[in-house]
């Protein structure tokens with residue numbers, strides 16, 4: 001299926017690896033120009049090279065990279081200093097650390113809210129009116145299945161991302177919806193990325209089990225009996241950015257191999 005977005009320009013945050021990279025790759029394969037962001041310059045540059053090699057379409061889309069912390073004002077300013085009118089924005093940053101809520105002080109909460117709620121809101125604020133004026137826009141926020149099915153040790157994530165989810169539900173239904181702009185959240189369950197490996201390594205250490213035992217046990221709780229891949233995640237993201245998905249807005253799209261047990 002031709003997604004009809006060749007030649008559009010996308011900002012993809014947190015994209016040197018993992019889910020953000022998967023989204024960027026799916027978009028360049030559709031002929032979308034991409035600007036990717038992450039903090040680590042070396043990995044980001046390597047990712048940009050890989051993306052340029054994966055790019056398809058005529059003319060070949062450009063791949064630019066900005067090494068910046070997207071959760072800071074300076075980081076976002078560096079991205080917008082490129083001067084692009086973004087047609088597509090994929091918001092993403094690292095998730096907050098696990099822990100016990102009794103140990104989280106105001107600073108820990110502000111950091112989580114900044115990264116997983118206020119940063120996507122700032123990015124929406126900076127781009128949505130331009131998109132509406134041009135008559136086309138797609139915003140996809142990478143959130144988490146924890147928004148629908150909370151994970152006790154990830155209270156910072158449950159809380160901060162729920163705030164974003166509430167905001168998006170409202171803003172997606174404002175007049176921008178009639179101006180060709182959609183805003184949706186894409187909720188990963190368990191995907192095979194460095195973040196998941198880090199979480200599983202932590203769980204292994206805590207329980208005294210070896211990594212492989214914890215890794216395999218986790219799969220058994222997923223009806224699909226496997227973890228998702230960044231490429232699968234990216235393909236869903238690209239569809240949400242397509243012209244075909246123009247009538248889909250304000251939604252929370254779960255990709256979790258069936259792990260969420262609810263009917264709705």
Ligand SMILES: NC(=O)c1ccc[n+]([C@@H]2O[C@H](COP(=O)([O-])OP(=O)(O)OC[C@H]3O[C@@H](n4cnc5c(N)ncnc54)[C@H](OP(=O)(O)O)[C@@H]3O)[C@@H](O)[C@H]2O)c1
Nearest residue numbers: 014016017018019038039040070094095144190191193195
């Ligand atoms: N993988 C899963 O199973 C899963 C499940 C639920 C939710 N999630 C959420 O989905 C998001 C992506 O997860 P992932 O698994 O793809 O993680 P990942 O493999 O660790 O990749 C995270 C990417 O984001 C970049 N990044 C992190 N903080 C950033 C910041 N402040 N500014 C700019 N770039 C930043 C990282 O590069 P640098 O570190 O160099 O900046 C890296 O490119 C996270 O919020 C995670 O909590 C993931």
